[in-house]
Amino acid sequence: MKNDTIAGQFELLADLLEIDGANPFRIRAYRGAARTISSASESLAQLAGDGEDLTQFQGIGKDLARQIVEYVATGQLASLEELRAKIPPGVLDMLRIPGVGPKKVAVFFRTLGLRTLAELKEACEAGRIAELKGFGKKTEAGILQNVDKAAENASRISISDARVIAESVVDDLRQLPEVLQCEVAGSCRRRRESCGDLDVLAVCSDPGPAMDRLAEHPAVDSVLLRGETKQRVRLKNGVEMDLRVVPEESFGAAMQYFTGSKEHNVEVRHRAKEKGLKVNEYGVFRGEEMIAGRSEEDVYASIGLPWIPPELRENRLEFAWADQGEMPELISLQQIRGDLHMHTTASDGAATIEQMAIAARDRGLQYIAITDHSQRVSMANGLDEQRLLQHWEEIRAVNDSIEGIEILCGIECDILEDATLDLADEVLAEADWVIAVLHYGLRQPHDQIMQRLLNAVRNPHVDIIGHCTGRIIGRREGADMNMMDVLRAAADHGVMMEINAHPSRLDLSEIHAAAAAELGIPIVISTDAHSTEGFDVMQYGVDQARRAGLTAEGVANTRDLQEFRSLLRSS
Numbered sequence: 001m002k003n004d005t006i007a008g009q010f011e012l013l014a015d016l017l018e019i020d021g022a023n024p025f026r027i028r029a030y031r032g033a034a035r036t037i038s039s040a041s042e043s044l045a046q047l048a049g050d051g052e053d054l055t056q057f058q059g060i061g062k063d064l065a066r067q068i069v070e071y072v073a074t075g076q077l078a079s080l081e082e083l084r085a086k087i088p089p090g091v092l093d094m095l096r097i098p099g100v101g102p103k104k105v106a107v108f109f110r111t112l113g114l115r116t117l118a119e120l121k122e123a124c125e126a127g128r129i130a131e132l133k134g135f136g137k138k139t140e141a142g143i144l145q146n147v148d149k150a151a152e153n154a155s156r157i158s159i160s161d162a163r164v165i166a167e168s169v170v171d172d173l174r175q176l177p178e179v180l181q182c183e184v185a186g187s188c189r190r191r192r193e194s195c196g197d198l199d200v201l202a203v204c205s206d207p208g209p210a211m212d213r214l215a216e217h218p219a220v221d222s223v224l225l226r227g228e229t230k231q232r233v234r235l236k237n238g239v240e241m242d243l244r245v246v247p248e249e250s251f252g253a254a255m256q257y258f259t260g261s262k263e264h265n266v267e268v269r270h271r272a273k274e275k276g277l278k279v280n281e282y283g284v285f286r287g288e289e290m291i292a293g294r295s296e297e298d299v300y301a302s303i304g305l306p307w308i309p310p311e312l313r314e315n316r317l318e319f320a321w322a323d324q325g326e327m328p329e330l331i332s333l334q335q336i337r338g339d340l341h342m343h344t345t346a347s348d349g350a351a352t353i354e355q356m357a358i359a360a361r362d363r364g365l366q367y368i369a370i371t372d373h374s375q376r377v378s379m380a381n382g383l384d385e386q387r388l389l390q391h392w393e394e395i396r397a398v399n400d401s402i403e404g405i406e407i408l409c410g411i412e413c414d415i416l417e418d419a420t421l422d423l424a425d426e427v428l429a430e431a432d433w434v435i436a437v438l439h440y441g442l443r444q445p446h447d448q449i450m451q452r453l454l455n456a457v458r459n460p461h462v463d464i465i466g467h468c469t470g471r472i473i474g475r476r477e478g479a480d481m482n483m484m485d486v487l488r489a490a491a492d493h494g495v496m497m498e499i500n501a502h503p504s505r506l507d508l509s510e511i512h513a514a515a516a517a518e519l520g521i522p523i524v525i526s527t528d529a530h531s532t533e534g535f536d537v538m539q540y541g542v543d544q545a546r547r548a549g550l551t552a553e554g555v556a557n558t559r560d561l562q563e564f565r566s567l568l569r570s571s
């Protein structure tokens, strides 16, 4: 269990307490604890498991320490469950509206008795929010403008949350002797950026125990329906999960059918029909006779197709590739050799240069770039010229002292609102690796955003554009830009493009990453790690690259350091 997961539970607890009108000191204590936990360089779960005294951490008293141990051991917090029972999930969804925090939500819920986003929308339309003390027409209009988007986001979860839950359910069910096979299907298997529901398929000698076990899973809130072969549950995060029990001889057909996408399956059925076959969730049929179904490979082969990786099943290019015999050999996590975006205690990271380097080496990486923030990001302790030069000196010293990994001197340099870079060219010229990024002024008009990105691309010291659109999935739209123009300029100037692997960013999208690759731009998949466990997100970036149809060849950080360097514009 990650520190961020534990910290997230305490943040949630603090939000719920605030909505509930609890003592401000208590709320502050939980928020402080969340900060401490997420910036700790050691794994709290491990320390708790080893019976270490957690009160050694600042702001963690006896009671908080006990709750961390409770959460690590059981995956639940009694205090959180109590509040959840009092405050409907729809009330928490209100926090998804920009500018609406727990204090405002407390008024909506406790003063007006609003329980869902739909009720909040109605109240706005009736002018009841503007009438509240401390609110006004502007707040009301802001809510109305964003409430539908918030509702849409509320019904989806990130791919990382989806995978953690779905995979834990599958692992859990596989423990049962009655469960012979069990897999995740649906959009989660296709590694979509976010999932609106979850699908699990199983082959069972007796479905009862599997359904009982799912109903008792700590992530499950309630059972919505239970039939002979299908059970639907609502998870605590509001998303629904279906467990389907299928016959063994249909397992492959069911996996194919329930993995989707809908668009992909329309084409599969169409191709089957042309061969006089019928495909459904039970198998492939010629008349009454079932000719395939046990495995996905058989299902695809029966209609003349190779097995298609789930990440590609969107009816984009996968059928053309199949017809030409050119199904790409998609990149895999094991092929990644370097990570070129990460932070240390010099800016807002939790670990030192040395800790990051050793953790990266332990994961089999051959090289990394340390890329702390530049001065503009003052709330993350961004580096000015002087501190940066000193930081690079430290990086070189650590590099000399550690065997088995190369550490590059990098910087994540802000592209300022006026389209200049946050550091002087003479300084950037000294770096091994410069990532240029937008952090501030993301809502500037289209032309200004383009000016900023194009200026950065034209700067001879910039090696790559990081998290290009600036979007936060489900929470913040990207800046207003023409991605194709940015990509064409990047291609012209030999600038690389990042897939930021953090599951809340996944920026570039798979469509834009595919377009970049098409233009011959080397893609770099980076974790943007802010702690040693931050390296874990690499898999999400790799999945995004797979959805873009990328091979190892198209991803620069699959090369060894020497080859990677030869791709840099300055080389």
Ligand SMILES: [Zn+2]
Residues within 6 Å of the ligand: 412, 437, 439, 466, 467
């Ligand atoms: Zn950044």
Ligand SMILES: [Zn+2]
Residues within 6 Å of the ligand: 341, 342, 343, 412, 528
């Ligand atoms: Zn960063």
